[in-house]
Amino acid sequence: MTDLAPKTTRRAAETPFWRDARVLGVLAQAVFLAVVVAAAAWIGSNASQNMLRLGGSQFLCRDGTTSFRCAFDFLRLDAQFAISESLIPYDPSDSYARALAVGALNTAKVAVLGIVLATVLGTVTGIARLSSNWLISTVARWYVDLIRNTPLLVQLFFLFFGVIVLFPPIRAALQPFGLPIYLSQRGINLPRPVVMPSFGTWLIFLVAGVGLAAVAWFLLGRREVRTGQAINRPLWAALAFAVVAVGGWFVAAAGGANNQGFLVSDSAGISVLDDLATTTAVRLGLVDLDELPGALASGALTEDEVEQGTLIFCGVKDAPAEANLTAQLRRAGVPFAFERFPGPNEAIGGYVDGDCEALVAPRAVLMAASIPASTIVPVPETPLRFSLPRIEGLNFVGGIKLSPNFAAILIGLVLYTGAFIAEIVRAGIQSVPRGQSEAARALGLSEAQRLRLVVLPQALRVIIPPLTSQYLNLTKNSSLAIAVGFPDLWSVAYTTLNQSGRALQVFLLVMATYLAFSLIISFFLNWYNRRIALVER
């Protein structure tokens, strides 16, 4: 019976007001908040006093008044500084906002490429660390120890000032292993695949190939279950895909045979591509173009004479037609020269004016130009052509150009982060108990199946969280691009800061952008982490 209990007991059990944990907690927080707010107010008053002494130009509005609301209005002003590389069109008359966007895109470019390449390098090195070959594992260990124990900035400076800047000039560019990759003072030039009009047809065949491979996979799986015999499904599926892809390549090429061509006047006497080889040989005074390398080596012909004798083509800059023609002529061993114009009309105008002897463009454009007394020579086309870098004058044309600064920051970041990822991958794989591998072997799983089905899923759970922080580190370390002259977000922001004088606003924008990058990366990786997490009670 509750009404028999004395009332005084309840009040005596209550703690007094000044010893109640909840009240003390709130009081402590109120004091803490008061201290923080007081400090913020002090800082704020200092800041506004200092701003006033600077003239208050930090918060200038468009109409001349000063207000906190106009803090970011300076972003509309002209940037008036150039940025050496950009993914979007930019010139100094664009706004600060666009300049900062260029910087952010450059950082994103470095971050994405860096993350992909560093993961590949790190995984390969991590697995190499666990190789049974003592030499391989020792070399991997030295690489990881050396890179992890030296500061990133020292590595970047060494790469840039000690390696890339000291590359030979363009004419004497290095080619490692004889590949069409050129290392020179101007940076690294790599070949680039160029998509031709017939790529669309080939794409259909590729999709069909994937479909056929999937069907083969499924049917062979059913057959495996029915007969009980192991069938090498990946091999057959890959074979099916390859057959369709290769067949589709030739079909697409045949279909696009009339897509490309070049225009010459009738008087040149060239009606098919082979005539070009003959004509050039005659102009150079050779019987056959096969003699050209020998003639150059023996000195019978100088490079200048070859340049004078080759046919000059007019074409549109960076157009697929050029890549197609150069690839075809390269295979035939025919030397050529190019005059580049900004657009097809200018190219036609140049040909008509006599700047060149032949006009390269898609067949439709050539027919539409309807220039009298000229022949259109068809040039075969394949769905993809490789545009190789070539020295013309003082520059490389064709292919992808990596500036020395971009190459330095990318290679430096990939090497540095790759070493850390290697350690993470090694630790992840070693965290899987040996019994798992032994059980897998006892069950008769092949090595590939053991790795794919038993080791990797368990290792990935240990690898992903530290991998996230390495990706974040790579993104943050990309801000060191300012030391090697690559215009990433921080470099552009620093120039903006110096130019516009708005330090606080620029810092807030930069920090917010880096925080946004970090949040995006951790969001994706946390989602992936949750997906592969162990399903537990």
Next chain:
Amino acid sequence: MTTHYRNLQLVLRGAADPPFNWREFIHENILHTPWLALWLLALTYIAARVAWRFLVDAPVTTAIILLAWALSLGATALGNILHRHTPATFWLARNLYSSITNALVTLLLVLLLVAGARGFIDWAVVRASFSTDPDVADATLARWETPGANWGAIIDNFRNLMVFRFPREETWRIWVTLAWLAALLIPTPYVYGRAAFRRSPVRRVLTWLWLLTPVVSYLLLVGLSGNAVVPRLNPDIDWGGLLLTVIIAVVGIMASFPLGVLLALGRRSRLSGLPAWLIWGAAAVLTVYFLISSTVPALGQTAGVAGKALALWPLLILLAAWLFQRAFRGNVVALLSTIYIEVVRGVPLITILFMSIIIFPIFLPPGMEVLGTWRVLAAVTLFAAAYLAENIRGGLQAIPKGQYEAADALGLSTPRKYRLIILPQALRAVIPAIVGQFIGLFKDTTLVAIVALTELLGVANLISAQPDWLGVHREPYVFIALIYFIGNFFMASYSRRLERRLGVGER
């Protein structure tokens, strides 16, 4: 050798029992797995091409390597066939020649490594010049087609790399500081490690001396103005080179430690939060105020959907209040600690360094001047504190909940609980992580070079700009990379030893 001799005898006599079947070997390793056979073919081709290239370039060395490889491979194969190994061939069979692929890859790697090592030694020693006279160095290097390293630049600039512009007549102060630190460091492991010294006066004296070290080092390295013995130095000018690197790293770690502990405790704070009515009330008041003062006029001015949407920003205050309630239970301490840690960990160190140089002066009272060096030290401390806080939080989370509950059951107040039970365990668990943090900080001091303080990397950059040593680019970087590598390598080994010592038998 005896084993090989006996093996050969066995083979020649035909007396070896035939567990090794050649047909089976070929069938197993080549016919059964055509992909492997193709791979081996490709690998053999590549190895042959590379070996031929090297044979043409450096015949003697390559011939020696090929001979050694063939002989060791033969001995190992013999041992494998007859199941009789010497210790050496056993190691080779397990580690270098465990399969055909491994044997070929070993050959390739040895050729490449030897070529690389020879190239490096050529550059660093054979073709190098060690003279500190620029003219002699130029003459020495001009004799070679590709000149080697110019170490004279480093030797000449050694004092610059170590202490840069520290006044020569005050160099004794650095030596005294080093002597003091050495004198304290040597007895420390013994005095603090052995139980015999617990409560002894020696330990107390040592502790007091350690506590005095910051004061002593300040007096020696900065000095007092107007003093004759230790006149005041200007850190912005006088500190440089390795001295500045070590000062930044050590001060960074020491000063960030208390701040990191506070942040970690703050983030895990379990204080009861501000009551909901207070938070919602304040949020409502602020929202209404800003809606009236800024949104309404802005809606009238701007056109366009985006502009109007941006003008509705005060509604975000309500969202923030809800998040505050939900994620932090209204705990202000946890909220502010988390915000600080996440923001500082999400931005690059270089932004924080520049912020300290450019923005800190705006936040200080007008007229108050703080030296650049102190600003950089403050930035490094604040940066390291955030990372340290996360490490310590990991340690705090690793302590079993039973410890907290037992402390509460014993009636310990919160400060006592943390001081006597929680923090000793947590800190012991994270000492390896803290050493890793110190290594990272030691490397990160190089970023200070971009903010115009000349520490080790800054001095290295200046070396190639000197008229005597123009164009000497690589040697300074290689040298300071060596310094950093040696320092970090030893710290990492120490940390590994520490991990092993703490992990065994302590728990």
